[in-house]
Amino acid sequence: MTTMPAEHLYTRVATGQEPLPPTGSERLRRDLDGHLDPGLTTPRSVFLRRTAADHWARVRSQLMAASAGDVQVHAAYSIKTNPHPNLLRLAQSSEMLVEAISQQELRRALELGCPPENVVLNGPGKWWPERVPCGPLRAVFCDSLVELEEVSRWLRAGDPVARVVGVRLRPPGLVSRFGIDVLQPTVLGSLVSAVFELPVHVGFGVHFHVPAEVSSVSRRWSIVDKMLRLVTRLQAATGRPVQSLDIGGGWGPDDLVEQLLPRLGELADRAVRSLPQLREVLIEPGRGLAEPTMAMLTRVLEVRPRPGGGRDVLVDAAVSELPEIARHPHRTFLRTAGTGRWGLLGAGPGDILGRSCMESDVLATGVALAADVAVGDYVAVCDAGAYDVSKSYVFGCG
């Protein structure tokens, strides 16, 4: 994560007319302050309205810039990452699509007013638990040959299913349980036959996903390049033009806005040279969109001086409410009653210990905790809007 610039609260331009737009850290402080209330019970997962709006607006404008060529570029927000209604509403107001992995997610999106033609359906168990009746979806990417054959039968029977029906391909060289491994000799032949059976009125698409565990940006791009060559070969083998290319999610928030989005237009231009009937490039960001939008507010239960100087604090949140705490950096702020102001924690000799009786329940290590920190002070663990929410579990609560 990039570190936030220091103090810009109440900065004004020299002429004194207009306040400068808030910087990220000032916006974040205002968002956090908005949740402080004497009746607030902690730990509490809170939505950061201004921070979220700013991040999504930035992504939206980058998507528009990437769509300047002949190929449309769209993002489909991955609902499973965090199905918070505010995020689904942001997807709609930002003119983004949503990506669902189950019929329950599809139902949820439809209930919140998202039209079926804005839903991309993906993943292995996407028809579970039972099919939601609705108009044709934007795109369906089949995870196996068996599923492709089934969907193809539905289409031939007059069921419109989706405007684009395609396949998920397993990127070569990655260990994955998902998608079709076309490098297996017999698999390619079967896929060619299955695609041949697909009615011509439906667009054909290909999807792949580079998992977040591939953290090196250059490795991610090299997989994308390899997949583009593989999709071109698949198009030649099937004779079926690829109209929709979905490169999945797996990009963190900084990499999304600094690495992927600025180069997406160029990727679309490159893709259409080898896939001349390509109409759209899709991305499926989950963490990249959701992570900065929520924080965990927690309070100090105990202050423990360290023998060598400095101090640790015990807080009322636990790793069960922040299950991703060790997987990616979380900017953490402390608001002491003395200053009444959120300060970003820098490096120092202290730890933030979770309330539960688990060795691994440590929310931050090596942070500088102010000398005036006291019981009842607030700690805000930011960047907790993605899988910290959707994978949280109840633990140690009786």
Ligand SMILES: *Cc1c(COP(=O)(O)O)cnc(C)c1O
């Ligand atoms: C989970 C998932 C995503 C989102 O992944 P992030 O790592 O949150 O960006 C996108 N597409 C598919 C098919 C997924 O299963």
